[in-house]
Amino acid sequence: MRFLCLHGRGTNSDILEAQLAPLRRRLAQHTLEFFDAQSACAPAPEISDLYPPPYLCWYEHGRPDEVSIALDELCAVLDxxxxYDGLIGFSEGAALIASLLLFDELAGRRPRIQLAVLFNSVVPLTAHPAGVQHTSSLLSELVHGHHDHYLALLKTDEQVDDPLAQAWGFSPAGPLRIAVSTVHIIGDQDPFAPSSQLVVKMCQPERAQVLRHGGSHALPQAGDVLDQCAELIETSIMLSSLKI
Structure with a gap:
């Protein structure tokens, strides 16, 4: 399969390629390609000590207009x-993939891919909240209880003190569900793990495979966890090709 890979906030495509290298060796028969977001931001924690800039994000504040631009950029690359047969994303990159798949479902479009692999996803944001009110909620409502992590993640607008007040996320309370096969890799120590679980609920349960491990908000590097990731991805690839 041919995968397009989306990096997390405060990194870039080269960093994601380096972080995915151990897993990539286990998926050697598949092609992984990478591309950069267009907005600059602060580096992710500890990243500047390990990797040079640029440090990029898919959207600065999470506003619907920014999400719309990010989705347009992703669709342009896909088209x-x-x-591409699949998409792989980490954190904000994973959330953008989920947003794309949910919008395609909302619009009644045929899925662009067969499989999405989502590492430590945060909440997928909406580009047009006024038109999807039955499927979305304010981000502050969706992440109640772990909102401090989002306050540190999103850039505060000059006119709005709280970035969660201007971002809208897809809600699992609505009827919308991602139709394609999905693999969800979630670290038990990840402060965004509750958000990753929300994304699982936005998928069709019979097509969603979940792997929990002991890590935090980072791509797994332990050999046993990587072996499990590769096995789960290969199984999902097989099932997606059979349309199961």
Missing amino acids: EDGP
């Missing part, structure tokens, strides 16, 4: 450089 111009595709077809």
Whole structure:
């Protein structure tokens, strides 16, 4: 399969490629490609000590207009450089993938891919909240209880003190569900783990595979966890090709 990979906030495509290298060796028969977000931001924690800039994000504040631009950029790459069989994303990159798949479902479009692999996803944001009120909620409502982590993640707007007040996320309370096969890799020590669990609920349960491990908000590097990741991805690839 051919995968397009989306990095997390405060990193870039080269960093994600380095972080995914151990897993990539276990998926050697598949092609992984990478591309950069367009907005600059602060580096992710500890990243600047390990990797040089640029440090990039898919959206600065999480506003619907920014999410719309990020989705347009992703769709342009998929349309111009595709077809791709799957998408792999970490954190904000994983959330953008989920947003794309949910919007395609909302619009009644045929899925662009067969499989999405989501590492430590945060909440997928909406681009047009006024038109999807039955499927979305204010981000502050969705992340109640772990909102401090989002306050540190999103850039505060000059006119709005709380970035969670201007961002809208897809809600599992609505009827919308991602139709394609999904793999969810979640660290038990990840402060965003509750958000990752929300994303699992936005998928069709019979097509969603979940792997929990003892890590935090980072791509797994332990050999046994990587072996489990590769096995689960390979199984999902097989099932997605059979349309199961």
